[in-house]
Amino acid sequence: MNIAKPHSIIVDRSGARYMNEGGSYMAFCKNMLERNRQVPAIPSWWIMDEEYMQDYMFCGAMPGAKKSEGWFVSGFLKKGDTLEDLARACGVDAAGLTATIEGFNANVDRGKDAEFGRGDRAYDRWLGDPFHRPSETLGKIEKAPFYATPVAPGNVGIFGGVVTDTYARVLREDGTPIPGLYATGNTTASVMGRIYPGAGASIGPSFTWGYVAAKHAADAGNSAV
Numbered sequence: 146m147n148i149a150k151p152h153s154i155i156v157d158r159s160g161a162r163y164m165n166e167g168g169s170y171m172a173f174c175k176n177m178l179e180r181n182r183q184v185p186a187i188p189s190w191w192i193m194d195e196e197y198m199q200d201y202m203f204c205g206a207m208p209g210a211k212k213s214e215g216w217f218v219s220g221f222l223k224k225g226d227t228l229e230d231l232a233r234a235c236g237v238d239a240a241g242l243t244a245t246i247e248g249f250n251a252n253v254d255r256g257k258d259a260e261f262g263r264g265d266r267a268y269d270r271w272l273g274d275p276f277h278r279p280s281e282t283l284g285k286i287e288k289a290p291f292y293a294t295p296v297a298p299g300n301v302g303i304f305g306g307v308v309t310d311t312y313a314r315v316l317r318e319d320g321t322p323i324p325g326l327y328a329t330g331n332t333t334a335s336v337m338g339r340i341y342p343g344a345g346a347s348i349g350p351s352f353t354w355g356y357v358a359a360k361h362a363a364d365a366g367n368s369a370v
């Protein structure tokens with residue numbers, strides 16, 4: 146996702162920002178679920194301005210490219226000549242959204258996200274735009290038209306599953322391997338523990354342990370011959 150790029154923020158239905166948008170997917174979704182207990186925040190709205198659309202990819206569309214008409218018809222992408230128009234189109238509180246963006250833009254001018262610390266961590270800056278100055282991730286939302294798209298939590302992986310050893314063999318509760326049974330991917334307990342640090346944390350271990358399992362099975366097969 147490009148949500149940590151400059152000129153964009155996430156708001157709930159009251160128009161308020163409630164997180165550092167530069168966090169990992171996991172932190173992002175946890176924040177949204179938590180926020181939804183207090184204020185309707187599922188979906189939340191990803192707010193962008195024209196500068197964002199000109200400079201960055203949006204859901205596979207190249208920077209500056211005409212956006213699919215179908216996106217506007219289906220409601221996947223909303224557009225407004227003013228922030229008030231955009232808020233109305235999204236069912237978001239217009240005064241809340243306007244106040245949030247005024248506050249955010251003032252923080253951008255000061256070069257510091259005083260509320261949520263977006264840009265304080267190398268992680269946020271890496272997800273931003275390395276060529277954007279003065280901040281890789283903070284950019285004002287001021288150039289009309291304005292855009293929004295709904296964002297809801299999803300599932301890209303799990304942390305539970307069978308426990309395996311260094312050869313990807315499935316272990317019994319007593320810690321001994323079950324001969325001939327290997328596992329990798331979402332069926333196993335994650336090598337990342339209970340954290341999903343970022344993109345690759347799922348597919349990387351899946352294919353690595355697939356390789357480890359296949360190699361061990363092949364070696365075991367060879368030694369049995």
Ligand SMILES: Cc1cc2nc3c(=O)[nH]c(=O)nc-3n(C[C@H](O)[C@H](O)[C@H](O)COP(=O)(O)OP(=O)(O)OC[C@H]3O[C@@H](n4cnc5c(N)ncnc54)[C@H](O)[C@@H]3O)c2cc1C
Nearest residue numbers: 300301302303329330331332343344345346347348349351
């Ligand atoms: C939108 C999206 C974006 C993602 N982006 C990333 C990313 O950028 N980086 C990253 O690391 N991860 C990403 N992930 C997560 C990652 O793709 C998955 O966690 C990973 O593919 C899981 O691999 P797996 O082999 O464990 O399971 P799967 O890829 O789900 O494979 C399980 C296979 O088992 C088959 N199957 C199920 N039941 C049976 C049955 N009874 N008999 C036979 N076959 C069966 C299924 O058809 C499937 O082919 C993303 C996921 C999504 C949804």
